[in-house]
Amino acid sequence: MIIIKQTRFLSLALLLAVPFMATQVQASADSLSGVTAVNVASSVSAANTFNRNLKKDKVRNAAPPEDGIHDPANDSTHVLQPPLEAFEGFPPSDFGNYVDWVKTLDDGIIQPRWDRKDPTEEPFVMDLDIVRPVKASVPDVVFPHRQHTMWLACSNCHPAIFIPQQQANQINMSAILLGQKCGVCHGKVSFPITTKSCKKCHSKPKPADWEPPLSEATLKNPWR
Template structure:
């Protein structure tokens, strides 16, 4: 746990969160924060499950506060180990979260550190008038500052950085972190080590991974010996305009899927008999029944539009 605390860079957080910090630097509302806490944080922070700092415990909260406002709020907003982003409640605003953190610190006799400040303030200073933003920064915190780390994704702080893909089951927002069975599941990053890497979804190129023999999925749920009937037939769909033509490969599909997944409900099995357009695909029809849901998404244009026409500007 503490390893993570140090690893996450306070510097990154302050860059990414500077907007949040500026807008709510002096605005933490402890009463409103209690309401948020009662609704969204108390389930873990009352009893301290999984090491959550307990409400009312100065021992638990002092070292957290010492990390400084930016780090604390970054973790509350974006998550930390078993702490889900925004307490698992994405509808809570930045101010709700700031207030709830301020409330929990207050319950422990601490104050939310000021923007840019590092050290926790003891409660006695609380009675004073709100400090102007220009108050001199307190002495540097005892906590070592993490070495400058590459920012996650600078242009979009909601986008997950590489080290956040495929989180372990207890942190993925799908499995119950309170169930000990969750901790017995193999983390995906360990299970998928050595798979061909992709650029979307779970970052695995499943076509190449199957080709490489790294996986041998069972074709039939009940019959372990059943083999797929692989049909190697490409259907080229010409595309008007400059976009490369679409090659629909039966091979890559029938390695995973039975003919009945597509024929006849999604596609009439006759070349050219089906009207297919990007609009339909984006609406989740035709190829879009799977692509963007259980297969690679439409953003990977060139995997479908793979047949270069002459005089096209597109590189293969």
């Protein structure tokens, strides 16, 4: 009985191994016959690409027919303006649309209207920085009202998203990543939350005498 089982196992192992061996042989044959490395890479597993965690978008700002959400079979798709054409001369950034929109507006490269019809109407810009101390060891957050009031009206954020009162808004990164608080816009339309954009908000170094706060966890309430 044991022998039968073993032979069964062996045959199974052989069955599994044969295709693997075949692909290996083929890959080596390909490299011998001078096929480009790209072709070989695609025939091997794509899971083990070099430096996969540093993978970058090959195509930035694709034109509508090639972007994957516009239908190329639709005639008007080819009439739509390609983003790169519009972004010519805009200050670049490393994330989102790869355009630094605030700088674009500051430099006067674009003049978006503040009123639907009247191109002369100007926004009421409030220059007030709010510093938010952060419990963790990352730099504290500085919220600049200036950049926000250049684009938005007060009523867009207050009081529905942020209560205009000190200590009244509990904000954490998980809530933002899930689309609440700052995440209502950041991560959807305004600059996204990536490892490259942390410093845009977390911009004020901790005071010299700063020490990490002691944990408030107790035996009775360990989930603090």
